[in-house]
Each structure stands twice: as C-alpha cells, then as structure tokens.
Amino acid sequence: MFAGRIFARLVAPAFVSQFRTFSSSAARQTKVAVLGAGGGIGQPLSLLLKMDPFVSSLSLYDIRGAPGVAADVSHIDVTGAVRGYTADHLDEALDGAEVIVIPAGVPRKPGMTRDDLFNTNASIVRDLASAIARVSPQAHILVISNPVNSTVPIVAATLEKAGVFDPRRVFGVTSLDVSRAARFLSEITAKDPKESVVTVVGGHSGVTIVPLLSQSPSAKDISGEAYEKIIHRIQFGGDEVVKAKDGAGSATLSMAYAGARFTHAVLRGLRGHKNVITPSFVKSPLFADQGVDFFSSKVELGPNGVEKIHPVGDLSAEEEKLLAACLPDLKKNIEKGKAFVAQA
Numbered sequence: 001m002f003a004g005r006i007f008a009r010l011v012a013p014a015f016v017s018q019f020r021t022f023s024s025s026a027a028r029q030t031k032v033a034v035l036g037a038g039g040g041i042g043q044p045l046s047l048l049l050k051m052d053p054f055v056s057s058l059s060l061y062d063i064r065g066a067p068g069v070a071a072d073v074s075h076i077d078v079t080g081a082v083r084g085y086t087a088d089h090l091d092e093a094l095d096g097a098e099v100i101v102i103p104a105g106v107p108r109k110p111g112m113t114r115d116d117l118f119n120t121n122a123s124i125v126r127d128l129a130s131a132i133a134r135v136s137p138q139a140h141i142l143v144i145s146n147p148v149n150s151t152v153p154i155v156a157a158t159l160e161k162a163g164v165f166d167p168r169r170v171f172g173v174t175s176l177d178v179s180r181a182a183r184f185l186s187e188i189t190a191k192d193p194k195e196s197v198v199t200v201v202g203g204h205s206g207v208t209i210v211p212l213l214s215q216s217p218s219a220k221d222i223s224g225e226a227y228e229k230i231i232h233r234i235q236f237g238g239d240e241v242v243k244a245k246d247g248a249g250s251a252t253l254s255m256a257y258a259g260a261r262f263t264h265a266v267l268r269g270l271r272g273h274k275n276v277i278t279p280s281f282v283k284s285p286l287f288a289d290q291g292v293d294f295f296s297s298k299v300e301l302g303p304n305g306v307e308k309i310h311p312v313g314d315l316s317a318e319e320e321k322l323l324a325a326c327l328p329d330l331k332k333n334i335e336k337g338k339a340f341v342a343q344a
C-alpha cells in the first residue's frame with residue numbers, strides 16, 4: 001500500500017516492518033477522531049492519520065472547517081472512511097471512536113506562556129471531555145491542547161466526575177519535545193537524529209521539560225555552556241516557532257508529525273504489539289508523594305492503554321537540579337487544572 005509505505009517512511013521509520021505486516025492484513029477496525037481537525041495542527045494531523053494503515057475510519061470534528069478538511073483528505077487513494085462533523089454533531093463524531101486526539105483550542109502568540117492559554121482552552125477541553133465521557137467513555141484520549149500540564153488533569157478530573165476515568169487511557173502528548181531533543185542533539189553531534197534519541201521527562205512547558213542527556217550515549221560528553229544551551233533549546237523550543245511565526249500561531253507541522261507518531265504507538269499497543277514504549281504525560285505514581293500525580297516518562301502501551309510506567313532512571317547532578325526546578329511548577333499547573341473542574 002503506497003500511502004502506508006510513505007507514512008512509514010515519514011512518520012514511523014522505526015516501525016516499517018510492522019506496517020508491512022499489518023497493511024496487508026488490516027483486519028482490525030479502528031475509528032480515530034480528531035477534535036479541532038480544522039486547525040493548524042488538526043489539518044496535517046488528519047492527513048497523516050489518513051495515511052496510517054491502522055486507522056480504518058477517521059472522524060474529523062471542529063467548530064469550523066471540518067467538513068472541508070474531510071472532503072479534501074478523503075481524496076487520498078487509501079481505503080477507510082473519512083467524515084467531517086460540524087459543531088452540533090459532536091456526539092456523532094465521537095460515536096464508536098476508540099482513539100480521540102484533541103488539538104482543539106487557541107495557540108500562543110509571541111510574549112505569551114502556555115499557561116496564558118488556560119482561560120480559553122480549559123473550558124474547551126473540559127466540554128469535549130464531558131462529551132467523550134457520555135458518548136465514548138472507553139476511548140483512548142490523546143491531549144495536545146495547551147497548557148498540557150493542566151489540560152490533561154482537566155480531562156482526567158472531568159472523566160472522574162462522570163465516573164468513567166481510567167488512568168490507562170488518558171495521555172498528554174509530549175512527543176514533540178522528544179522529537180526536538182533528538183533533532184537539536186543531532187545538530188551538535190552531526191549524527192542521524194535516530195541515533196540521538198533523548199529521554200525527556202516531566203511536563204510540557206519551559207522548566208517542567210526535563211531532558212535527560214546523561215542517558216543518551218551520544219550526549220554524555222556535552223558539558224558546560226554547550227550543555228546549558230541545548231537544555232534551554234529543548235525546554236524553550238516551542239518559543240522558537242512562536243517567535244518565527246510572528247503572531248500566526250505555534251508549531252503545527254512538527255506537532256502533527258509528533259502527534260501522528262504518538263497516535264501510531266497507541267494503535268500498535270491496541271493491536272497487541274509488544275515493547276511499545278514511548279513518553280507520555282499520564283497519571284503517574286512516580287512523584288505522587290510530592291503532590292505531582294501527573295508526569296511524563298516512558299510508558300509501555302498495550303491493548304488497554306498504559307500497561308507500565310517506567311521510572312526516570314539514573315540522573316546526573318545537573319538533571320537532579322532540573323527535576324527539582326520542574327516539580328513545583330508542574331504541581332501548580334496540575335492543581336490549577338483540577339481546581340478548574342472541581343469548582344465548575
């Protein structure tokens with residue numbers, strides 16, 4: 001299948017062999033919904049998901065523009081249904097969806113923090129999560145909307161309120177940080193980004209993003225100013241794009257790539273593939289004793305979502321400091337999200 005091969009090359013180079021196996025025998029049907037499909041991320045993400053041979057049906061929802069995106073994407077010569085839904089058809093869009101990706105909400109402009117988006121995006125995400133709780137409570141929910149450190153707790157608390165929260169099935173998408181880290185490291189080491197993979201833990205904003213360079217063989221020797229520089233670049237990579245777009249939004253294309261890769265990992269887990277390990281911001285016991293009960297670290301995915309949460313592993317003295325700086329901010333962001341749902 002041509003699109004399957006292209007997708008495998010573009011989005012999932014590590015998984016080419018699995019694609020070949022499954023694209024010929026794609027027996028399992030998986031409906032994937034994108035909420036916010038008309039936006040800067042939603043459109044290219046919908047395109048990439050349409051090319052994923054594990055997606056048998058694509059449901060595109062937005063308060064504006066989704067039918068147009070669906071009509072456009074549906075002309076790609078791969079099997080599988082594509083439907084676009086307008087504002088008053090959210091329930092239909094969600095019906096039967098096994099995986100729901102949420103890039104709905106406003107992006108940053110220069111000078112803003114992700115937390116500045118809270119006032120607008122918190123209620124968008126909460127209302128979408130309420131609808132999911134009612135219509136498709138078993139779905140795996142992948143949250144892209146910022147501030148991720150708060151929107152994921154909002155989704156979790158909304159589902160909890162409705163009595164349907166399963167911590168194995170709610171994910172904050174932090175894979176763009178991992179993509180950036182590999183890319184930025186490869187620019188220093190002159191190696192392929194595939195050989196420059198960096199574990200990134202914590203949350204998804206500024207100092208809550210904690211890159212663990214000491215765990216990457218090709219990064220171990222980076223020290224001093226070079227170390228400070230790459231850490232700052234990974235933590236504030238989003239700002240580079242916001243600044244360059246100069247008021248026209250934040251990362252969309254790289255996010256669509258990272259989101260499609262993460263969705264593919266979830267779909268592999270659903271299909272029972274083994275050793276599907278990828279970072280995600282999930283309900284986590286790792287630092288719960290310090291009041292931080294959502295945290296991004298490597299998680300192992302399976303048919304029910306998160307099967308296992310990996311510990312952060314050995315940290316260097318610098319990384320201990322980065323983690324110490326992360327936890328208080330992350331705690332505040334998480335509490336803000338929970339309080340928003342509690343007071344509604």
Ligand SMILES: NC(=O)c1ccc[n+]([C@@H]2O[C@H](COP(=O)([O-])OP(=O)(O)OC[C@H]3O[C@@H](n4cnc5c(N)ncnc54)[C@H](O)[C@@H]3O)[C@@H](O)[C@H]2O)c1
Nearest residue numbers: 036038039040041062063104105106107144145146176255
């Ligand atoms: N997790 C990450 O790493 C990451 C990376 C980049 C961007 N983001 C975030 O993703 C979000 C979207 O960014 P974008 O650039 O696509 O923005 P955008 O403005 O281009 O698109 C957002 C879309 O959401 C839609 N929308 C608004 N309210 C909605 C609702 N109630 N239901 C459904 N759709 C709704 C809008 O109509 C729009 O089409 C932002 O919050 C941004 O900060 C996260």
Ligand SMILES: O=C(O)C[C@H](O)C(=O)O
Nearest residue numbers: 108114146238239250251
């Ligand atoms: O920077 C942003 O606001 C968008 C996103 O979170 C990113 O990391 O690119």
